[in-house]
Amino acid sequence: MLDQTLPDQIQQVLDAVKLRDSVTEVYFVACGGSYALMMPNQYLMDREAKAIAGFAVNSAEFTTRAPRRLGKSSVVVLCSHSGTTPETVLAAQTARAAGALTIALTHVPDSPLDVASEHVIYYDHDPMTMSPQHSAAVVFRLSFGILATREGNATAIEFDRALSEIGVIVAEVTAGHREKAVAFAAAHKREPVIYTMASGTSYGVAYSYAICIFQEMLWIHSAAINSGEYFHGPFEITDFDTPFLILLGLGNSRTMDERAVAFARKFSQRTTILDAQEFGLNRFNARIADYLAPLVFTPLLRMYAERLADAKGHPLTTRRYMWKMAY
Amino acid sequence: MLDQTLPDQIQQVLDAVKLRDSVTEVYFVACGGSYALMMPNQYLMDREAKAIAGFAVNSAEFTTRAPRRLGKSSVVVLCSHSGTTPETVLAAQTARAAGALTIALTHVPDSPLDVASEHVIYYDHDPMTMSPQHSAAVVFRLSFGILATREGNATAIEFDRALSEIGVIVAEVTAGHREKAVAFAAAHKREPVIYTMASGTSYGVAYSYAICIFQEMLWIHSAAINSGEYFHGPFEITDFDTPFLILLGLGNSRTMDERAVAFARKFSQRTTILDAQEFGLNRFNARIADYLAPLVFTPLLRMYAERLADAKGHPLTTRRYMWKMAY
Numbered sequence: 001m002l003d004q005t006l007p008d009q010i011q012q013v014l015d016a017v018k019l020r021d022s023v024t025e026v027y028f029v030a031c032g033g034s035y036a037l038m039m040p041n042q043y044l045m046d047r048e049a050k051a052i053a054g055f056a057v058n059s060a061e062f063t064t065r066a067p068r069r070l071g072k073s074s075v076v077v078l079c080s081h082s083g084t085t086p087e088t089v090l091a092a093q094t095a096r097a098a099g100a101l102t103i104a105l106t107h108v109p110d111s112p113l114d115v116a117s118e119h120v121i122y123y124d125h126d127p128m129t130m131s132p133q134h135s136a137a138v139v140f141r142l143s144f145g146i147l148a149t150r151e152g153n154a155t156a157i158e159f160d161r162a163l164s165e166i167g168v169i170v171a172e173v174t175a176g177h178r179e180k181a182v183a184f185a186a187a188h189k190r191e192p193v194i195y196t197m198a199s200g201t202s203y204g205v206a207y208s209y210a211i212c213i214f215q216e217m218l219w220i221h222s223a224a225i226n227s228g229e230y231f232h233g234p235f236e237i238t239d240f241d242t243p244f245l246i247l248l249g250l251g252n253s254r255t256m257d258e259r260a261v262a263f264a265r266k267f268s269q270r271t272t273i274l275d276a277q278e279f280g281l282n283r284f285n286a287r288i289a290d291y292l293a294p295l296v297f298t299p300l301l302r303m304y305a306e307r308l309a310d311a312k313g314h315p316l317t318t319r320r321y322m323w324k325m326a327y
Numbered sequence: 328m329l330d331q332t333l334p335d336q337i338q339q340v341l342d343a344v345k346l347r348d349s350v351t352e353v354y355f356v357a358c359g360g361s362y363a364l365m366m367p368n369q370y371l372m373d374r375e376a377k378a379i380a381g382f383a384v385n386s387a388e389f390t391t392r393a394p395r396r397l398g399k400s401s402v403v404v405l406c407s408h409s410g411t412t413p414e415t416v417l418a419a420q421t422a423r424a425a426g427a428l429t430i431a432l433t434h435v436p437d438s439p440l441d442v443a444s445e446h447v448i449y450y451d452h453d454p455m456t457m458s459p460q461h462s463a464a465v466v467f468r469l470s471f472g473i474l475a476t477r478e479g480n481a482t483a484i485e486f487d488r489a490l491s492e493i494g495v496i497v498a499e500v501t502a503g504h505r506e507k508a509v510a511f512a513a514a515h516k517r518e519p520v521i522y523t524m525a526s527g528t529s530y531g532v533a534y535s536y537a538i539c540i541f542q543e544m545l546w547i548h549s550a551a552i553n554s555g556e557y558f559h560g561p562f563e564i565t566d567f568d569t570p571f572l573i574l575l576g577l578g579n580s581r582t583m584d585e586r587a588v589a590f591a592r593k594f595s596q597r598t599t600i601l602d603a604q605e606f607g608l609n610r611f612n613a614r615i616a617d618y619l620a621p622l623v624f625t626p627l628l629r630m631y632a633e634r635l636a637d638a639k640g641h642p643l644t645t646r647r648y649m650w651k652m653a654y
Contacts, residue, residue, distance in 0.1 A: 046396075069376065
């Protein structure tokens with residue numbers, strides 16, 4: 001409900017989650033950049049849930065495969081910034097018709113996704129900052145809230161407390177990278193291909209950057225490589241002139257990233273490493289810090305995108321097809 | 328056991344699956360090309376399982392995130408061709424220590440993965456053909472077998488019957504594409520970037536082709552685009568000279584692929600479309616045909632890779648790092 005505060009909207013959703021007879025799985029369903037911010041929530045459910053399964057899945061894949069388990073014991077979290085993404089609206093309708101509890105995140109009240117979903121949360125948006133009200137943070141809050149409600153997971157409160165500091169942390173980290181972003185942009189403005197790499201909670205950020213920033217907004221060829229997959233194929237593409245933008249995350253998966261960084265640095269002269277260890281998140285418990293890392297990487301990387309757009313003379317708002325024609 | 332036939336090995340595994348008090352989820356765990364052939368099995372579990380959850384996950388991601396649900400009710404299917412992939416061996420050890428039922432597929436008896444896993448299946452291998460004994464087919468047989476054993480799914484028998492014809496189908500389809508593969512190779516031998524695209528059961532083939540054939544074996548930049556994600560970022564990279572290799576699958580997800588094909592064809596002059604509708608799989612029930620499609624695409628695409636390797640004068644066996652150094 002638009003007249004409610006965001007905490008009230010979340011609480012209303014969790015009350016509905018509580019009223020369900022059972023919750024056996026949560027589907028996190030969206031497309032593109034919204035899908036990317038769902039990805040660490042499957043990780044979160046894997047890592048934290050005693051019995052509930054979590055699946056991050058593209059909206060069209062969700063609807064066409066029509067999971068057989070989908071039903072009254074399912075919670076389906078959907079996200080579309082404009083609320084108009086047809087595949088996500090259809091996914092909400094499909095899930096709701098199957099008896100699942102549908103929870104939509106959107107920036108636009110009364111949008112088709114708002115209308116199609118039983119519960120709606122309206123988030124804040126500013127790609128250069130982060131807050132507990134941003135979409136990526138709201139989905140984490142929902143995931144922890146669902147686990148608190150259904151399984152007594154105690155991390156939700158601690159996560160919310162840490163999250164209240166995220167805006168200040170991001171402002172500090174971003175300020176510290178200002179000159180590095182300008183240097184990155186100058187050095188990469190004529191690159192036809194730039195790979196991104198990450199793992200664990202931050203893989204979604206690397207994916208989003210590859211498909212939404214490099215391919216969509218800057219028309220640079222890209223692919224997001226999972227650090228755990230790098231040595232099983234992709235690393236052979238590495239050469240002295242192959243550019244990699246690598247996110248060194250926190251948590252257990254950091255060892256995978258470190259191994260990939262060591263190799264990429266040895267054989268490529270074009271690596272850019274952003275290290276979450278320098279974000280000052282070690283004041284929090286390691287498990288919490290692991291979820292905060294992608295929330296810092298996202299706006300930090302946006303600054304790198306803005307500077308690269310400046311250097312290329314190609315604004316991030318430029319499109320040749322999106323929103324310009326039927327497809 | 329090496330002295331058993333493959334059907335006996337599978338039956339022994341399914342007997343063990345039957346003896347478990349409960350099975351709540353199946354993890355499909357591997358790296359690179361072996362991980363790619365696990366992907367359609369998550370799709371299969373989504374589509375066919377009444378209550379069992381399925382997760383395809385990279386071995387290092389599996390071990391480092393340490394799923395909290397992992398335990399006596401979990402089945403973990405692992406695959407490593409050489410049986411030496413350290414991350415997959417560690418994943419098997421982790422899963423077994425947690426009480427999960429571990430089932431390994433490998434080509435090499437007495438390999439570390441064989442030793443680490445409770446049950447082992449030794450598959451046949453020849454990348455230019457397909458048979459019920461190939462790894463990708465064996466994992467499907469396991470998935471259907473697990474669902475038959477635990478949930479009374481009746482599709483297993485029908486799938487096995489259809490699978491017995493796969494070798495002949497592949498030989499026919501491959502023969503029909505021989506000249507097309509030569510033409511593709513001549514036209515693409517100097518491309519620095521070639522994208523692959525697919526969805527549903529065939530996405531794993533597109534992923535495998537991007538990372539194992541293009542990046543690893545031919546040093547061509549690539550990314551596997553999910554057809555459902557194409558319009559949410561990646562399609563902006565499309566231009567008259569952007570090469571796409573697109574797999575038109577069967578089943579419900581075909582509509583996603585068709586939409587992507589229509590757009591890519593309109594704005595790129597470099598699209599190559601392989602259509603599963605031409606594989607003669609319509610003699611089978613549509614649900615079965617959907618699982619057979621990737622088993623045909625894999626050897627068919629291998630022929631395209633062989634011809635491209637010839638045209639480039641760059642054998643598929645060439646590596647600069649893999650197996651040549653410690654990493």
